[in-house]
Amino acid sequence: MLTEVLMLLGVVGLLVLLLLGSYRRRSSGAAVKVTIWVAYTSSYPLVNYTLGLMQSSPYNNDLFSVWALCLFLILGSVDSLSAYSLQDNENWKRFYFQEFIMSSWVVLLISYGGHPNFQYLLWVMYAIIVIKCSVRVASLRLATGRNISDKGMVDYMSCEHELCPDEDPDPVTMRGYRYVIGGDGKWRMVAMAPEFELKYDVDKLLTVDKGCQGSLLRGDGDNIGRLKDVCLSMALSNMLNRRFAGLELAESNLGKTHDFLFHGLLHGDNCFERAFRVIEEKLAFVHDFFYTKYYAIYSGHHLSVLLSFSMIPFCSWLAYKLFRHFQTPNDELKLVFPAHNRNYDALITFVLVVGIAWCKVALISNYVVRDSWKSREWVAKSIGCITGLKFFRSWEDKLVQYTLLQNCNFKPINILHRVTFSLVDKTKNGRKKDAPIKLSMAVKRAVMEALKSSNGELTNGVTSLQANGVLQKLSWSYTNHATTTHTILAWHIATTLCEAHDPMHQPSEEEQHRTETATNRHVASSLSRYCAYLVAFAPELLPDHCFISESTFDSLIIETQTLLEKVKTLQQRCEILKEVGAMPDINNNRRFRLTISGAQLGNQLIHEITSPRLRWKVMSNFWAEMMMYIAP
Known part of the structure; x- marks a missing residue:
């Protein structure tokens, strides 16, 4: 019974890797990433332990050889994933050795446990799987960058x-x-x-x-x-x-x-x-x-695609023989329910094998989508239709958001970190993401306009400030900050203060100007929160060393928690910061240096650029240019 349960778990892991493997880059959800990681990480110990149970079982079940072959598929044949992290590519020799050990177990089970009625099919399928596993090894080696x-x-x-x-x-x-x-x-x-x-x-x-x-x-x-x-x-x-x-x-x-x-x-x-x-x-x-294995397949391992097609008739023929001709002998273990002598073993194996054939078709389909330069006209037209479908978008098309002043007092419990003995990473104070937003065309246009106007000379906001005629007023906002991380955080605080100060709609503005202001406000706030997210959750993507970015943000969290300890709402926090930033002797207080710098910048934007239309245009252009500047 334990072997049967582990076998079903292997099938579940196989389907997870297939269905979610190519979906991973289309989703930023933690649940998807954790599910894929669990399925990927547990595949080797699961297969190893299950094959060991089959080999040491006192019962002589001919279906063990079929089940072992299906488990072998999990390790490198069916799933599109070749690696979960970049470190996996460097460890390709370890994967190669593990594949060799597992394949040896499968050879023993087929040789001594395979039923004569379908043993020849198992050998053919085994040879195909071994060749396809080599594609995964090749993809790992290609990704090491030493070719x-x-x-x-x-x-x-x-x-x-x-x-x-x-x-x-x-x-x-x-x-x-x-x-x-x-x-x-x-x-x-x-x-x-x-x-x-x-x-x-x-x-x-x-x-x-x-x-x-x-x-x-x-x-x-x-x-x-x-x-x-x-x-x-x-x-x-x-x-x-x-x-x-x-x-x-x-x-x-x-x-x-x-x-x-x-x-x-x-x-x-x-x-x-x-x-x-x-x-x-x-x-x-x-x-x-x-x-993934797609590049390895494209760059020369086209045999893998043909073998995927060839597996379909072999799997179908094997499933037919199991379902119609194979009966579990009375002296062997009936793995599921022995009542009425029903062949549930063959039924489960039938579902498993047919599922694998479907997995092969899905993998081939995904590959065809990638291979968009075929020579046949109908293929090109088909690919053109497929690439237009929203289901096949390359990425999630969303911006992850983070608002410092809203989440600075967040203190995680970290139960999973303790229960799993640090297997789950510890969440630090103040790090709570906002809901992601759709990447709008306005944001895309603003970023591309910033790139186009730069003509290849990217700066950390200087060009946009100069173009809007406010460089002399706001030059201190980047010259007084030691790193790009400091500049991002100060401008993020200032942008949040401006959001709290300005209502969404300015009743005194004309409709055209009101629409322009709303668009610039959306662009500035979206990019501000995204850049703050990079500082808080992905500092390795910033120009500064990740340790500098991380330590700077940790210090800022302590600053804001101390300064805004008993303030609950975002609006109240913004009002307090505006008051603090307006104090004449506040520069002498070095305890809240970066927080106060952002508050002073926000006050200056509000009081010296009195037109909301110009103010949000300045911030929108600044954040678009900053986005291009920090892009890796």
Whole structure:
């Protein structure tokens, strides 16, 4: 009975990894992440212990071999996940060794416990699973960033602009932009001292200019444009992967790269929506490169896809033989209910095997969505329809929010941290997230406008303050702060004070100005709370060292808790801070230095920029520029 229960738990874990594995980057919910982590982490001990029970069982059940084979699938064949964290990629040898041990157990169970009626099927399926498990090993090795093709890519991109020196690149049509989409495994060694460079066979490379001008993506329709952008996202993801690997980005300093961004990607009326779509897909490809098997399949392990299709008839035939022909002998253990001699073992196995076949189809479908540069027209049209569905969005499309003055007095109990003996991370004081909000088009437009107006020269808000004519008044708000973290927190406090001071609608304003003010208010408050969230929950994403950001925020929590200890509502806290910030001798009190700095900035924004329209425009532009400045 215990073996049966563990088997069912294995099936549940398999389905969790399949259904939630590709959904992980589309959800920021803690429940989803914890569920995936539990299923991923427990898979090895669960399979190991269950196989041990089967091997040591005093009963000779022929279905053990089938169940062992199905458990083997959990370890590396069915689920799209190849790794849960980046550290898993570095430990690919440990996974390889574990796979070898588990496969040895399965070989023993099939050899000595498989029924003659279906043993040959088990061997065929075992061979397929072993080959597919090797794809997971390959994906882990690729994600380590120590591959010979990475060096070849660097050498290729260092001379890419010299392939056709007389050609005038066009950032709109992508003519002359030979950024690699695929075929990057086709390299050859040129053994000529002293460089010994790795050079690609250019004719076998699929590049952006070829993809955008070929017959597959010829035209200007919306679906065609989206498919071109997917190819562009794939090429840009290769650049980001090289950056993560610490390799040189030779193309980053070229003039045509600047033109591609500011005159190509940010060209046209709908450039903001398109730019975000390209970035989203690029980050999705990067995520899949590090955490899934899709890149390994695409880059050369196409046999895995064919094997997935081949598993369907084998699984169906095995399920048929089990359900119609196999009967549990009387001298063997009936694992579920022995009454009326019903074959519940075969029924459970039938459901299990059919479920695995369905899992294979789902995995293949997900892969086809990614492989959007096939040569058949109907495939391209199908992918164009699929990419337009909201269900297949690359990310959650939401902004996580945090308001310091609202949550500064939050004191977690941390019961799970104590009960699990520190397995669950401890939540620190003041760290309570607000509800995430939808990433609006207004926020996207504001951020892209900040990037476009910067022309590549990003600052921590100086340019926006100067453009709005308030640089001289507010220059102290960034020169007096030691780090970017200090600037973010001071401006976040000031933005919260302005929100509390200004009503949502200004009755004295005209309708057009009222709409503009409301939009700028939404952009400023959304980005302010998101940047505060980065400081509180993801300091490693900020330009400052994560220890500096974390310690600064911890000190600020102590400041605000001391200053606002008995104040309950957000409105009351804002009123007290405005009063404290207006005190003439407050600069002498170093206990609340950063809190008071934010209060003084808020008072200055309220009293010296009396027009709500201009005030929120200043804050909206500042936060949009800051968002681009801190982007990793």
